Amino acid sequence: MRIIAVCGxxxxxSAILKVNAERALDRLGLSASVDASDLASVADAAADxxxxxxxTELAADVRAKLGRSFAEIIEIVNYFDVEEIGxxxxxxxx
Amino acid sequence: xTTTLPDTAVVLGADVPDWRTAVRxxxxxxxxxxxxxxxxxxxxxxxIEEFGAYVVIAPGLALAHARPGPDVLGEGLSVVTLATPVxxxxxxxxxxxxxxxxxxxxxxxxxxxxxxxxNVFNDLGVIDRLAQATDADxxxxxxxxxxxxxx
Numbered sequence: 565m566r567i568i569a570v571c572g573x574x575x576x577x578s579a580i581l582k583v584n585a586e587r588a589l590d591r592l593g594l595s596a597s598v599d600a601s602d603l604a605s606v607a608d609a610a611a612d613x614x615x616x617x618x619x620t621e622l623a624a625d626v627r628a629k630l631g632r633s634f635a636e637i638i639e640i641v642n643y644f645d646v647e648e649i650g651x652x653x654x655x656x657x658x
Numbered sequence: 659x660t661t662t663l664p665d666t667a668v669v670l671g672a673d674v675p676d677w678r679t680a681v682r683x684x685x686x687x688x689x690x691x692x693x694x695x696x697x698x699x700x701x702x703x704x705x706i707e708e709f710g711a712y713v714v715i716a717p718g719l720a721l722a723h724a725r726p727g728p729d730v731l732g733e734g735l736s737v738v739t740l741a742t743p744v745x746x747x748x749x750x751x752x753x754x755x756x757x758x759x760x761x762x763x764x765x766x767x768x769x770x771x772x773x774x775x776x777n778v779f780n781d782l783g784v785i786d787r788l789a790q791a792t793d794a795d796x797x798x799x800x801x802x803x804x805x806x807x808x809x
Contacts, residue, residue, distance in 0.1 A: 572709030575765050576723040579772040580715060584780070603709065620749050621712035641750045643715035644779040 565596035565657070566613040568635070570626055574602025580643050581617050588650035594657060603629065610635045615656055617649070661771050662806025667691035667736040667759075668794040677711075677746040677754070678703055681722045684738045684759030693734030694761045698724060702759065706746070714748035719785045723760040730761045733771060737797050739789050755789040778802055 569585055571578035578600035585598045601609035603622060606629050610616050613635045618626050620639045627637055638652050667687045674680045685699025701724035706713055714720045736759035743753035758775075762768035778784055778801055791797045798805060 571712060572705055573723070573725050575725060575762060575768060576760050576772065577713060577715050577721055579769050580721070580776050583769070583773045583776045587780075619712040619715070621710040625709075642717060642782070644776065644782060645716070646780060 565594075567596050567598045567615045567617060567653075568601050568606065568610045568613045569598060570601045570603060570606045570609070570616055570618045570622065572603050572622065574600055574605070577619075577643065578602070581640060581649075584643060584646050585617055585649055585653065588646045588653055591646065592650055592654055594653070606630065607633070615653065619643075661733060661735055661774070661803055663735055663737065663794070663798050663801065663803045664691050664806050665794045667693070667734065668797050669736075669738045670791060670793070670797075671741045672738050673741045674744060677706070677720075677744050680720070680738065680740060680744055680754065680757050681706065681759075684722050684736050684757045687736035687738060688734060688759045688761055691734055691736060693730070693732055693736075695729040695731065698727070698729040698761060701725075701727065701729070711746035711748040711752075714746045714751040714754055716779065716782075716785060717751045718743070718753070718755040718789065719751070719779070720746055720754045720757045721760055722757055723762075726762055726764050730763055732761075733763050733768065734761050735759065735801075735803070737788065737801070739791065756785055774802070
């Protein structure tokens with residue numbers, strides 16, 4: 565399973581999201597690879613991904629870039645809240 | 659390399675009218691700490707103008723940053739707390755009380771330092787405590803970073 569964490573620039577915020585998504589997956593006992601991406605290359609990055617994590621602010625842009633991709637877009641409010649990330653991932657993957 | 663936070667990179671209780679000025683404060687702090695050139699500050703503002711307020715990654719906390727570039731002299735952080743919180747335009751996490759300025763020299767190597775930052779903020783009370791910090795030492799203790807050679 566593959567998860568993409570996306571932000572505008574592909575550094576900083578998406579890296580934080582990646583780190584905390586990995587923590588959330590670990591707590592849930594799920595295994596998946598999580599990669600960070602910038603908005604411009606999200607369509608390629610998410611081609612074989614099940615889930616794209618991003619912020620509410622970027623969700624519409626991500627949706628437009630992904631087009632007909634099968635990946636589900638999950639909006640994260642607090643990037644440091646491993647419980648929020650975990651419960652949203654669990655709902656999506658469970 | 660360990661990220662440091664010299665006194666010059668910390669501004670407590672800044673009185674700013676809007677998010678642009680808040681980000682500019684965090685950029686000026688990075689420049690004072692010799693982490694960036696002034697052009698980087700304008701690029702951090704450009705990121706928010708282009709993509710919106712997604713840099714407000716938790717309630718009350720903005721992570722101002724831009725891509726690596728020739729205006730980045732090294733990897734580093736700045737911390738600015740605001741006397742009066744300002745709105746960045748985020749649907750859930752406004753108003754912002756703490757702006758962290760982040761500069762990274764290259765995209766690959768920054769994940770370790772960002773992971774350290776994530777560790778600190780996994781304690782969701784840290785943003786409150788940062789917002790109320792009264793000196794740079796307190797900020798350094800909260801973030802678990804040393805002052806570095808120039809402090």
